[in-house]
Amino acid sequence: MAGFGARLRNLFGTVRTIDEDTWDDLEAAMIGADFGPDITESMLTDLREKVDRFHTTDPRDLQRMLREDVEERLAGFDPTLKLSARPAVVLIVGVNGVGKTTTIGKFAKFVGNYGRSVVVGAADTFRAAAVEQVATWAERAGAAVVRPQHPGQDPASVAYQTIEYAQRTGTEIVLIDTAGRLHTKGGLMDELGKVKRVVEKLTPIAEVLLVLDATTGQNGVMQAQAFIESAGVTGLVITKLDGSAKGGFVLRVQDETGIPIKLIGQGERIQDLTGFTPHVFAQGLVG
Secondary structure, eight states: OHHHHHHHHHHHHHOSSOOHHHHHHHHHHHHHTTOOHHHHHHHHHHHHHHHHHTTOOOHHHHHHHHHHHHHHHHTTSOOOOOOOSSSEEEEEEOOTTSSHHHHHHHHHHHHHTTTOOEEEEEOOTTSTTHHHHHHHHHHHTTOEEEOOSSTTOOHHHHHHHHHHHHHHHTOSEEEEEOOSOOSSHHHHHHHHHHHHHHHHHHSOEEEEEEEEEGGGTHHHHHHHHHHHHHHOOOEEEEEOOTTOSOTHHHHHHHHHHOOOEEEEEOSSSTTOEEEOOHHHHHHHHHO
16 A cells, blocks of 8 residues: 555645646556546546535645545445354455465464464365465464365365364364365366355355455456355455555455455565454555
8 A cells, every 4th residue: 555655645745736737646646556447537526526515725635535535435345254153164265376375374363363263174175285385374373274184185075074173172263265276267166166065064154255466456356256256255355455556456346346345464474464444444545
């Protein structure tokens, strides 16, 4: 978010009045921050109307209106994680490379900080290194791990064993890693569907969280749509927002998918995952 925020501070801190150059510079900043053309146009139309209505030429008023508009748009979705069931089962989905494995470790740490016991199911058995990677992150977070009993074990079977472990031990939160890539997209979605069906034989699924990389732009939105159609996604986790000029992606992906953002990652450390709060995000994005 730093890039966009710095550009806005420069814009609002150096100009003395709101003129057409101000609007052009703001539009360029928003497009550069990956708000996308539709949201940019909609927000600029709203802001022009407010500036006219309040007869202001003060750039600081425009900055405040922009911040309020961002917050209002984000606040139309409920970011609350639904984790009250016991066990509360969360499927973590997303393509390889978006930070899914590290997000699972960070999420385990996040809920562990609230005194909740956590088990991670290493059910991405199609990628050789995935089991060890997610196990390493889970152990760093202080979570238990259920691994495949043999190489190439069916992912749904690992998920089933993880739920059984949680029920047997009274573990409160279950995080299940899933495959990020198979030979075909259809195969991947079929596999996710199978995992869901097997889990639901034992207990309802509390959340299906889709991990997206903020730097991927429109590709990320397209990824989201594919998973939403097939995996029953209930919330989004946005990674790699640290130092990124792409903060507008947050508004864009929520607007285009209709799915609430529930967590954001803004760093590499295990504690760098937080719940999503529209007011705090808008303040950080716009200043």
